[in-house]
Amino acid sequence: MTSANQWLANLTSLYTPTSTQFDKARSHRAAIEARLDVFLGIHEMFEIGSLRHGTGVWLHSDADYLVSLKGIQPASPWTMLSKVKAQLQARFTNTPIVTRTPAIVCKFSDCDVEVVPAYAAHNGYNIANPRGGWMLTHPKDHNSYVTAVNTRHNGAVKRLARQVKLWKYERNVPVSSCYLEMRTAKHMDGETAYVALWDLYLTLRKMRDTSLAAMNDPTGLGSRFGACSSEANRLEAMSKLNTAVDRALKAKDYAKEGFEDLAISQLRLLFDR
Template structure:
């Protein structure tokens, strides 16, 4: 018999990217770095985001790179993003390239690459464009280490939960940051002694609702707060969809607890649009 827990496990397996899914996108890394180094000067370039963290979603996640630029950080983060876009458009003139804070998004035929331009902080970390405007300080390497530590404590549950939240985001078109969801999932699991799939799925969604998708303090204590959305319209839309998700997750949890896995799975299918 398929239980709610095994159904969620299968969902995670289905949406786990294959080892070759991002090969096409990754193949553009060297040419991106070479072009930006020629035009703007590159200090370093490395992989970040869900792909690096092991929380990517099959057919939805992109290849993400942080590019630390040389020189002085301009007053306007938009100025930086536009310069990077102009540089890459000059190299990949037939590719659709746009700005989606904090990244410059390159829509290659064989995969999407998101380039996050940055400037190294005088201390540690990197300054990147804040989705709500201006600049924000981030520590992607430290964040990855922290998520891994929580994940290891729960035998991989933190990343499984993060992927579920991202599947919900993509399948239900919820305008909320993937990074925010990942950090919230890890933060939730950091405070738990064990993992129970339907209970924790509902619990983390309920926490998101209870705090109204408020900005989250950096759990490492190093960088800026994590923001969930980029506009008030996005917040309103996301909270409406979150309310529906909480209701469905609550029903799935209760049905599963009562041993009614058929109805629990029916609610999960509605939650994830499966």
């Protein structure tokens, strides 16, 4: 009989991207980089987010790149976003190009690629804040932080982050993937050991208990991480999070009592399987 822990491990493995999943996205990088460098000027372009951190979810995660632009930072990030969007649309005339703050999304026929324009600042980067204005981010330091906590727990942090993101995607929860990843890493940073069902429950519960409040950058470097782009989205996310916490708790408790089938049924509900 399959245990709840085995079921969760199998699900996580199923949604772990292969090493070649993002090859198509990477194939578009050179054209994007060349266009922006010629017409706007760039300092560097590098991978960020799930692709870089190793927490991507098969069939759901996009390839994300940060582009550090040359020149003077404008007063409004919308100026920056509009310029980058216009250049990418001019280069890829038959490709839908949309704004999904803080990114410009190129919806290629074979994949989506998210380009996050930025200006270098304070050893990090200023990017557009979905709630307005600029926000300071340190993606390279964030990656180092997540990797360090993950290494300390023998790879468990990235598995747990993938599970929480899978819940977001499968249940259509309007919450930031970056926020989920950093909340997960922050939770595990304070733990001495990893217990799959217990830590899945605790990660969700801690976010519920904070009402999805913005969190301090755990590296102490950048702006606070916001969970949702609007209050309406936060309320919707909280409703789904309350349900998720209840199901994760039941799954944990049923498994502890030896009722593996009942635990798995709760996990199926949690992940809409």
